[in-house]
Amino acid sequence: MNESNHEQVISFEKYLRGFHPVKPTGSLPVAPQSMRLRALALTAAALVFFGLLMVMMPMRSSRTKVSSRAEGVVGSRRPVNVTVGQLNVALRLTDRDLGRMLDQSSSNLLPRAHPGTALYELSKE
Amino acid sequence: MKFFSRRRPGRDQIQAFYEEYGPGLLLYARSLLGSKHTAEDALQHVFMKLLEQGSIPEEPKLYLYRAIHNAALNLLRGDRAVEIGEVEPWFEAPPEDFTARVALKNALLQIPAEQRQVVVLHIWGGLHFEEIAQVLGIAGNTAASRYRYGLQKLRAAMQPKDAVHE
Numbered sequence: 538m539n540e541s542n543h544e545q546v547i548s549f550e551k552y553l554r555g556f557h558p559v560k561p562t563g564s565l566p567v568a569p570q571s572m573r574l575r576a577l578a579l580t581a582a583a584l585v586f587f588g589l590l591m592v593m594m595p596m597r598s599s600r601t602k603v604s605s606r607a608e609g610v611v612g613s614r615r616p617v618n619v620t621v622g623q624l625n626v627a628l629r630l631t632d633r634d635l636g637r638m639l640d641q642s643s644s645n646l647l648p649r650a651h652p653g654t655a656l657y658e659l660s661k662e
Numbered sequence: 663m664k665f666f667s668r669r670r671p672g673r674d675q676i677q678a679f680y681e682e683y684g685p686g687l688l689l690y691a692r693s694l695l696g697s698k699h700t701a702e703d704a705l706q707h708v709f710m711k712l713l714e715q716g717s718i719p720e721e722p723k724l725y726l727y728r729a730i731h732n733a734a735l736n737l738l739r740g741d742r743a744v745e746i747g748e749v750e751p752w753f754e755a756p757p758e759d760f761t762a763r764v765a766l767k768n769a770l771l772q773i774p775a776e777q778r779q780v781v782v783l784h785i786w787g788g789l790h791f792e793e794i795a796q797v798l799g800i801a802g803n804t805a806a807s808r809y810r811y812g813l814q815k816l817r818a819a820m821q822p823k824d825a826v827h828e
Contacts, residue, residue, distance in 0.1 A: 550813070553786075556786075559752060559754050560754075561680075563702055563705075565680045
């Protein structure tokens with residue numbers, strides 16, 4: 538390629554570059570469907586999660602109230618050790634007194650057949 | 663070849679690619695497919711895929727031209743025939759050069775497709791011959807020789823206008 542031919546080529550290339558391709562008529566595509574579906578699925582999952590959370594919260598709080606109430610009952614009434622003598626005294630008093638005493642010591646009561654317990658002693662009588 | 667980095671693409675960045683490379687990519691697709699409508703389908707497909715990729719190409723221009731090339735070939739295989747007779751312009755030219763842009767489009771359509779591809783990629787895509795070779799899957803020398811022949815034929819096809827130009 539001689540000098541003048543090379544210059545002609547350069548000139549022609551420059552001329553061609555003066556033409557600008559037309560721009561696309563559309564804009565950049567929106568997020569592809571798979572991305573939109575993923576976003577939708579995430580939103581739905583989050584909504585379900587929060588929905589479940591809203592449902593679970595009141596149940597949990599009511600359960601907490603019940604258990605704390607139960608704890609309060611147990612906590613306020615510490616089991617009392619009952620001696621055979623006390624039991625004999627209570628047996629001679631009213632049924633109400635006996636009931637209260639058994640109530641107070643209920644968590645300490647062992648099965649009837651267990652030697653050394655009040656019930657064991659009672660069962661021997 | 664490593665095309666992607668680990669960076670996540672922001673929509674703004676892809677928008678910038680679309681604005682910078684969109685016209686050249688569209689022209690290249692039109693030079694293969696003829697129809698503007700079909701070429702825009704290919705362009706949308708390429709950018710949708712880029713949005714889906716979740717990573718930015720390390721060489722975005724090269725990646726995009728390769729992607730549009732493949733998208734256009736897929737459309738051609740899918741029986742989306744070239745519409746040579748389409749009247750819509752390929753170029754935005756100054757008003758005084760209205761006839762020249764028509765002549766240029768016609769001249770481009772007259773030269774063999776493989777030479778037209780290289781001319782469009784080099785002149786309006788701004789790709790080097792080695793990059794063109796990667797897009798088309800040919801040797802760099804082949805790309806350079808196709809360009810030389812294509813440019814000669816283009817000049818010849820535009821001779822009357824070219825004579826006025828010079």
